[in-house]
Amino acid sequence: MSVIGIDFGNESCYIAVAKAGGIETIANDYSLRGTPSCVAFSPKNRILGVAAKNQMVTNMKNTVFGFKRLLGRKFSDPYVQKELKHFPFKVEQRQDDGIGIRVNYLGEDNVFTPEQITAMLLTKLKESATIALQTPINDCVISVPSYFTNSERNALLDAANIAGLNVLRLMNETTATALAYGIYKQDLPAPEEKPKNVVFVDFGHSSLQVSACAFNKGKLRVLATSTDAQCGGRDIDMALADYFCQDFISRLKLDARKNQRAFLRLLQEVEKLKKQMSANSTRLPINIECFMEERDVSSEMQRSQMEQICAETFTRIERTMRAVLHNSKLRPEDIHSVEIVGGSTRIPAVKNLIEQVFNKHASTTLNQDEAVSRGCALQCAMLSPAVRVREFSVTDVQPYAVRLAWDATKGEDGDMEVFSAFHAAPFSKMLTFYRKEPFSVSAYYSDQVPYPDTFIGQWHIRDVQPTAEGESQKVKLKVRVNIHGIITVASASLVEKKQDAAQNDNIEMENSNENSQGQDAAMDTNGASQDQQQNGPDNQEENADDKKDKSKDKTKKVLVKTIELPIDAQTHGLAKHDLNSFVEQEGKMQAQDRQEKERADARNALEEYVYELRGKLSEGEALHDFIAEDNRNRLVNQLDALEQWLYDEGEDQHRQVYSDKLAELRTEGEPIKQRRLEYELRPGALDDFSRAI
Ligand code: ATP
Ligand code: MG
Incomplete structure (x- = not known):
């Protein structure tokens, strides 16, 4: 059994495998390491990856790309509405405001969800890995942008499920990169020394992600992230394509905007030109034969011109990079190096911006295209018993503040922040409620989340009854940001004090820490109590280590019986x-x-x-x-x-x-x-x- 890491990119995907001897990147059926994130349909079959991209221009309406942006979103989401103009294929609103992608497959109209399309691509990647490794593939770690919310993460898990993949972790892309960087570094400071701070900049096709990480021997801790989900290589292509469209209109009276096929070809040529400009600052030609109306077109551009045309993108990049300094509270002099990955960091202007913001050269220690998948493969190996790799502890962050809200009619505050922005993840917190009847709690992202919908989920806790004396019961909720970065109410339990330990098998020590795996320690936050507190929860957090000591003390004094309560969850993800x-x-x-x-x-x-x-x-x-x-x-x-x-x-x-x-x-x-x-x-x-x- 092999363990693999998948970088699910907007433009292309990479697969890496962890073997006893190290990490390897797997080539696909075209001997390429990158597999285009493209899925196409024909009267006879599906066409996946490289083959799909190759036939894109001749099968535009049935070649689906850019679907990573659609995962977990609603059709009415303004971001989706803005994206629609980029798609030559048909995207429609489903009954539940979900997204439907309409294509002609086997000679018939078919509507697929973004989860299904993603699953098709994952199936292809799984097949490539199975062929290359000659073993069945099941366990994997898949990368996600750090800004992905619950609904996007759940959608990707559903897609993996459809593809028959068992996801051990959804790993934030920049964290995977940080792991690929840290694990082989020999010169990291000892655990008690000042950490080495490294900033990672991943500028890909759809987005820019920056993270600041602190490294010590054997561990990394993400300090903060900053992202711009709408600033990527694609936006540079669009700005350049717009420029040439204008140029062709004024010089040749040809409007490529009116011809989808011509525009798609223009985009392809513009991307080539953009890449050439990264290596060359002189004037470069662009020529497209039989562009439209059976006419050839040609034009030219040089790097400085491109930088002017794309000025807005570069301003956004600078803003996002400065934000990581603010979010992590690091000054440029606290940062050891800035490591770049992602195709678009090859652009010289991006490297210059890094120098301006962080006061140091961008460094290219990592393979720019493969680092994310390699980090995922390493993480997969660590989580799986199948392969042994060096231990390296990874503490990630949860990028948005999360609030929990409940029925406030009982004079409580009715809501509280459970996780602050950049709170360590994965992580569990225990909240205590005093209730006589079943009740519900809901979780929301704070308003800062760049999504129209902040709802995370609602959990209804059943089977709560008053005590024999008619008093409230103590109910403990475990609120968790789990290993995939998904927020859930993981459990609810009724806590009954017991006098005699021998009476019941279910007796547990109060506060016995059910999951003190690494950084993933539970902490207590005393929750709402109708009888004891009128002002809602008392937000006392305890340090995980202190808590363990205390729990030892408590074992001598208080014995409690806990009963798991059934929960009805209403959150994102496909129905069974x-x-x-x-x-x-x-x-x-x-x-x-x-x-x-x-x-x-x-x-x-x-x-x-x-x-x-x-x-x-x-x-x-x-x-x-x-x-x-x-x-x-x-x-x-x-x-x-x-x-x-x-x-x-x-x-x-x-x-x-x-x-x-x-x-x-x-x-x-x-x-x-x-x-x-x-x-x-x-x-x-x-x-x-x-x-x-
Ligand atoms: P994302 O991370 O946004 O999901 P991705 O991982 O598929 O997408 P990458 O493979 O990191 O994206 O980068 C692809 C982008 O990099 C494309 O927009 C491509 O045009 C751009 N790119 C690749 N090489 C160069 C280059 N030499 N100069 C400029 N841009 C480049
Ligand atoms: Mg990427």
């Missing part, structure tokens, strides 16, 4: 029956793809045999003299007819039809090859053969 039906649908589509591949392989095999045999039968070639002339002529005619058939009615036949024809043809071809072989081994054989014919 939808998930099951998507799993089933994915299975059918995979079977269809397999069938189509076998069919195409069978057709190719026949075609290849026809060409090979005919080639070898011609004058002066290997098999020419090993068949009598009459028979040869008949066979060549037969081969010509077969070729004709292959491009005609034989274009689209069942696999069996091709294999039958191939088998029949081989009964003619193989004996000729055999005679040739025998001749090579025993030259005299030809004499016998000549005499025989």
Whole structure:
């Protein structure tokens, strides 16, 4: 069993595997390490990854890309509405305001969710890894932008589930990069020394993510992050494409905006030009043949011009980089180095901005394209018993403040902040409530979250009843930001004080720390109590280590019985029956793809045999003299007819039809090859053969 790390990028995905000897990046069926995040549909099958990107211009309406931006969002989300203009394929509103992507597949209209499309891509990645590693793949760690909220994270987990992947962790992209950086560093300060602070800048296709991390020997702690989810390489491409559109309109009276195909080609050429400009500051040409109205277009640009055109993007980059200083409270002189990853950090202006903001050169210790996937593979190995790697503790952060709210009619405050922005994660907090009846709590992101919907979830705690004396019961809620960065109410328990420990098996020590794994220690926050506190929860936090000591003391004094209470959760993620039906649908589509591949392989095999045999039968070639002339002529005619058939009615036949024809043809071809072989081994054989014919 192999453990893999997946960088699920907006433009391309990378897969890395952790092996005993280190981390390796896996190549796909085109021997490329990057697999385009592209999924296409045809009348016969799905086309995934490189092949999908290659046919994009000719199958625009059925080639889906950019769907990482749609995961977990509502159709009415203004961000989604803004994105729509970038998609040549049809995106529509589902009944529940979810997103539907309408494509023509197997000759019929089909609507898929972003989770399903993502699952298709993950299926491809899983297949690439399975082929490369020759082992079944199940466990993985997948990267997510650090700004992803609960709904996006849940949507990605659902997608992985549909693809049959078991996600051990959704890992923030910049944290994965930090792990890939830290684990092999030999010169990290000892645990008690001042940490080495490193800033990571990941500027990709869709977004910019910056994080500040503190490293000591064997551990890293994310201090803070700052992100701009709407500032990436794509925005530079768009600004340049807009410029050239304007240029073509004014000089050539050609409006590429009116022709989706032309605009898509322009975008592709502009991206090439942008990459060339990263390495070259002189004037560079852009030429597109037969652009529109059967006319060729050409223009040119140089780097300084590009920097002017994209000034707004660069301002946003600078703002986001400065924000990480503010959020982490680090000054440039506290930072040891700034490590860059992501394709768009190759742009010289971005490196210059880094120098301006952090007062040091951008450093490129890491592989810019592969670092995220490598970090994920390392994390996967650490979480899985299958492979051993060096231990390295990773403490991430939860980027947004989270509030918990409840029914405030009882004179309590009714809400409190459970996690501050940049609170350590994963992490659990215990909240205590005093209740006589079932009750509900809801969680929200603070208003600062750059999403229209701040709702995280609502949890209804059932089976709460008054005590025999008619008093409130003590109910403890465990609110958790889990290993995927998802906020949940993980459990609710009724706490009953007990006099005699021997009476019940379920007796536990109060405050016994149920999950003191690393930084993931529980902390107590005394929650609302109707009887004892009129002002809502008393926000006392205890340091995890202190708490363990106290709990030791308490074991001697107070024995309690805890009863798990059932919770009805209402939060993001697919309903079970939808998930099951998507799993089933994915299975059918995979079977269809397999069938189509076998069919195409069978057709190719026949075609290849026809060409090979005919080639070898011609004058002066290997098999020419090993068949009598009459028979040869008949066979060549037969081969010509077969070729004709292959491009005609034989274009689209069942696999069996091709294999039958191939088998029949081989009964003619193989004996000729055999005679040739025998001749090579025993030259005299030809004499016998000549005499025989
Ligand atoms: P994201 O991280 O946003 O989800 P991603 O991980 O797929 O997306 P990357 O592969 O890091 O993105 O970067 C792709 C972007 O980098 C594209 O916009 C591409 O045009 C840009 N890019 C790649 N090479 C260069 C270069 N030499 N100069 C400028 N831009 C480049
Ligand atoms: Mg990326």
